Amino acid sequence: MENKNLNSGGTLREPLGKVYSYILDELNRKGSLYFILIDPDKQNQNLSNFIRIATDCGVDGFFVGSSLLLSENFNKCVKIVKKNTNKPVIIFPGSIYQLSKYADAVLFLSVLTSTNTEYIVGQQTLASPIIFKYKIEAISTAYLLIESGKMTSAIFVSQSKPIPRDKPDIAIAYSLTAQYFGMKLIYLEAGSGADNSVPIEIIQKIKSFVKIPLIVGGGIRDPETALEKVKAGADIIVTGNILENISGKNAKSLISEFVNAIHQNKK
Numbered sequence: 001m002e003n004k005n006l007n008s009g010g011t012l013r014e015p016l017g018k019v020y021s022y023i024l025d026e027l028n029r030k031g032s033l034y035f036i037l038i039d040p041d042k043q044n045q046n047l048s049n050f051i052r053i054a055t056d057c058g059v060d061g062f063f064v065g066s067s068l069l070l071s072e073n074f075n076k077c078v079k080i081v082k083k084n085t086n087k088p089v090i091i092f093p094g095s096i097y098q099l100s101k102y103a104d105a106v107l108f109l110s111v112l113t114s115t116n117t118e119y120i121v122g123q124q125t126l127a128s129p130i131i132f133k134y135k136i137e138a139i140s141t142a143y144l145l146i147e148s149g150k151m152t153s154a155i156f157v158s159q160s161k162p163i164p165r166d167k168p169d170i171a172i173a174y175s176l177t178a179q180y181f182g183m184k185l186i187y188l189e190a191g192s193g194a195d196n197s198v199p200i201e202i203i204q205k206i207k208s209f210v211k212i213p214l215i216v217g218g219g220i221r222d223p224e225t226a227l228e229k230v231k232a233g234a235d236i237i238v239t240g241n242i243l244e245n246i247s248g249k250n251a252k253s254l255i256s257e258f259v260n261a262i263h264q265n266k267k
Helices: 018-030 047-057 074-083 122-134 153-158 168-180 200-207 223-232 248-262
Strands: 033-038 061-064 089-091 105-111 137-145 185-189 214-217 236-239
Touching (some): 018 137, 047 074, 047 248, 105 122, 105 185, 168 200, 200 214, 200 223, 236 248
Parallel strands (some): 033 236, 061 089, 105 137
8 A cells, every 4th residue: 555655765654744835735726825814913893793793894814823822822822813713823933932733833933033043943842842732733943034124023032134125136046945945934034013025026036936825914004005015926925014904894804805905826
């Protein structure tokens, strides 16, 4: 009987996880995806309704995470999101304290732009046994912070030296490093509330060199900008701040506009 965990050369390979397979399948079907980032520090009483609205509008999944985690709401937040959607709920961790057995998966982030090895491999080493115990699908992800015009929480907390906006070659080198390390995703981040989003040129250049899916987030405030990033090569668009203070019909309208713009890029 053929061993499905062997590649053509007969060597062992890791089977694709359910959530990562979903991402790849949906990318093949839709061309590009839209995820919403939920910050546990900023959740409110309308979170359940917001998640249902976003799901009905066609959002492809949810990230849950915070740079700081000032509250004790992380587990509660994950459970609420999971209860109100049939889409993947993926942890976007700012630290080892942001893990929950209720999530479908976790981005196993390595902050390659950090100047502190604690955020490249240290926190990850501490988190690994917990992830194993919780049986959460871990999706290895290179996290690259791009200069955005201001000091964001992500830059400060991760002690990163952001990639200059006008140096796409540096971004390419980091991205190729991630691919050669065998990582499954690359996350280009301008930071929450960034003045400037990730430049189009950087997205285009990276996409011309790497094959793994490219996530782009930070500073994307309207559907038009999201569409620009998708056309440049972004596979997954993430928004967070822009949706935190709206609800009801306003939320439904704006989320639908983002979904329609991002899903225009059908293959």
